[in-house]
Amino acid sequence: MTHQHxxxxxxxxxxxxxxxxxxxAVTLALVLSxxxxxxxxxxxxx
Amino acid sequence: xxxxxxxLHSRPLGSFKRIAQILPGLLLLAAVGYAGKSLERxxxxxxxxxxxxxxxxxxxxxxIVIGLVIANTTGVxxxxxxxxxxxxFWLKAGIVLLGSRFLLGDVLKLGGISLVLVAxxxxxxxxxxxxxxxxxxxxxxxxxxxxxxSSICGVSAIIATKGAIDADDEDSSFAIAAIxxxxxxxxxxxxxxxxxxxxxxxxxxxxxxxxxxxxxxxTAAGALYSDAAAKVAVLAKTARNxxxxxxxxxxxxxxxxxxGTEGVANKAAFLWAKFPKFVLxxxxxxxxxxxxxxxxxxxxxLANLSRWAFLLTFAGVGLRTNIxxxxxxGLRPFVVGALGEVAIAFLTLGLVFGAEKLLR
Numbered sequence: 305m306t307h308q309h310x311x312x313x314x315x316x317x318x319x320x321x322x323x324x325x326x327x328x329a330v331t332l333a334l335v336l337s338x339x340x341x342x343x344x345x346x347x348x349x350x
Numbered sequence: 351x352x353x354x355x356x357x358l359h360s361r362p363l364g365s366f367k368r369i370a371q372i373l374p375g376l377l378l379l380a381a382v383g384y385a386g387k388s389l390e391r392x393x394x395x396x397x398x399x400x401x402x403x404x405x406x407x408x409x410x411x412x413x414i415v416i417g418l419v420i421a422n423t424t425g426v427x428x429x430x431x432x433x434x435x436x437x438x439f440w441l442k443a444g445i446v447l448l449g450s451r452f453l454l455g456d457v458l459k460l461g462g463i464s465l466v467l468v469a470x471x472x473x474x475x476x477x478x479x480x481x482x483x484x485x486x487x488x489x490x491x492x493x494x495x496x497x498x499x500s501s502i503c504g505v506s507a508i509i510a511t512k513g514a515i516d517a518d519d520e521d522s523s524f525a526i527a528a529i530x531x532x533x534x535x536x537x538x539x540x541x542x543x544x545x546x547x548x549x550x551x552x553x554x555x556x557x558x559x560x561x562x563x564x565x566x567x568x569t570a571a572g573a574l575y576s577d578a579a580a581k582v583a584v585l586a587k588t589a590r591n592x593x594x595x596x597x598x599x600x601x602x603x604x605x606x607x608x609x610g611t612e613g614v615a616n617k618a619a620f621l622w623a624k625f626p627k628f629v630l631x632x633x634x635x636x637x638x639x640x641x642x643x644x645x646x647x648x649x650x651x652l653a654n655l656s657r658w659a660f661l662l663t664f665a666g667v668g669l670r671t672n673i674x675x676x677x678x679x680g681l682r683p684f685v686v687g688a689l690g691e692v693a694i695a696f697l698t699l700g701l702v703f704g705a706e707k708l709l710r
Contacts, residue, residue: 329442330631336447336655337635340648348651348658 375426375433379440382420382665386413410573410664414537417668426669437666441566442628444659445584449635450644450652457585457636464556464589467701471560472593474697475501479690486686491517494601495525496683500690503591504529504564510594510624514602514614524680528687531676533567536691537667541574551578553706559586560698563691566667569660588629595624 323331339345390409397404420426426434449457476497483493495517499508505526512522540562544554558571558579565587572583599621602614614620639649676684 324627325439326442326627326631329439329628330446333443333446333631333635336443337450337638337644337652340651340655341644345651347647348654350654350657 372433372436375430376436376662377433378426378430378669379434379437379662379665382416382669383409383413383661385416386410386665387661389416408574409661410570413661413664414570414668417665418671419668421669421671422673425672434666434669437566437663437670440659440662440666441569442626444569444656444663445565445588446628446631446635447652447656447659448581448584449632450639450649450656451581452585452636452639454633454636454640457633460556460582460585461589463705464559464586465592467556467560467698467705468586468590468593470701471694471698472501472590472597475690475694476597478693478697479686482686482690486682488682488686489521491515491605492521492524492683493686494605495521496528496687496690498597498601499525499529500532500563500687500694502594502597503587504533504567506565506591506626507594507598510598511601514598514624515605524683525687527676528683529563530671531673531684532687532691533562533564534667534671536562536695537567537571537574540571540695544575544579550706551576552582553702555579555582556586556705557698557702558583559590560701561691561695562587565591566663570664570667573660573664588632591626592629594626595621598624 336345340348387409389412390407393404393407393412396402479497479500480493483490483496488496494515495508495511498511499505501507508522508525508529511517540554540558544557549557554575555572555578558568558575559582562568562571565584568583568587569580572580599614599617602620606614635652638644639652644652
């Protein structure tokens with residue numbers, strides 16, 4: 305029973321996301337902003 | 351959206367395999383978006399060359415229409431779907447980058463006004479949708495999902511509430527289909543009504559942000575009106591999104607009490623888990639821009655990055671709208687949703703006209 309519970313907990317822990325979709329989007333936007341700020345990205349045309 | 355989340359969370363797959371899964375659909379998003387942008391230019395150039403007075407059809411509309419045509423004729427092949435589903439990711443990244451175009455003072459002023467209007471809109475919409483669902487004999491949990499979807503933020507709110515109240519998959523599919531169909535209709539109707547009423551960019555943006563359900567459709571409806579309207583629409587919608595945790599928590603507690611199940615143990619943790627984190631990213635970028643960290647050219651580059659991200663989003667809005675699939679979901683949830691949406695559109699229009707004096 306305990307073993308079963310442990311394996312389920314392990315499985316749940318493995319499935320639990322470290323980063324949400326929002327967090328990934330924020331990270332990408334912040335990294336791009338930093339790259340623009342330090343001059344690695346010089347100009348983005350439209 | 352759910353599939354894009356699942357994809358980003360599919361840990362057993364290697365990074366390369368995940369990228370390979372996303373790539374075809376992502377390229378399709380880029381191709382459709384870029385085709386929309388090119389068509390806007392070509393259409394205008396054609397009118398000019400032939401001395402014709404053609405309406406200025408924005409890339410937003412072209413991208414959505416091309417996506418709609420593909421999705422409803424040939425269909426989107428299964429191998430493209432994971433990449434197409436990433437449009438929600440690009441939307442959120444675009445909103446965070448859009449923060450660079452706001453001064454924090456404006457965010458707080460407009461966001462504060464929006465929050466007051468959002469609170470009124472949410473309370474009235476939830477009451478109205480609940481009464482409507484009862485009148486049409488819809489299942490209580492389906493009514494809850496429709497009420498949350500139409501009052502706060504469409505698909506994200508429905509998915510968050512589904513988990514919190516333990517609703518059926520069938521109910522959530524109904525609610526999502528109804529909200530997506532109504533969002534697609536609102537996307538075309540709102541700009542027409544806005545122009546007909548001669549609304550200012552700010553008033554229209556606020557109305558779109560309060561009245562349309564999904565963030566992607568709000569952004570597109572704003573951009574179809576004007577660039578300035580899109581900015582305000584996104585800000586108002588962001589304020590609305592920020593309320594999601596409170597409403598989902600309220601419904602989770604309500605259903606736990608009703609069904610005698612275990613409620614939410616840690617309310618603060620629950621609120622944090624449901625809070626859309628991109629709102630924080632938006633505020634951070636806005637604060638940094640307000641502190642004059644970026645030069646004028648850099649701000650232009652960030653604004654353009656945001657536009658590119660939105661271009662992928664608009665292509666995704668068209669590509670994920672499958673009219674045949676929506677028809678299969680039945681008429682009653684759609685009718686309840688449609689009646690609710692019309693009422694919410696009138697209600698929010700009244701709120702916006704009332705608040706317009708504060709905006710000036």
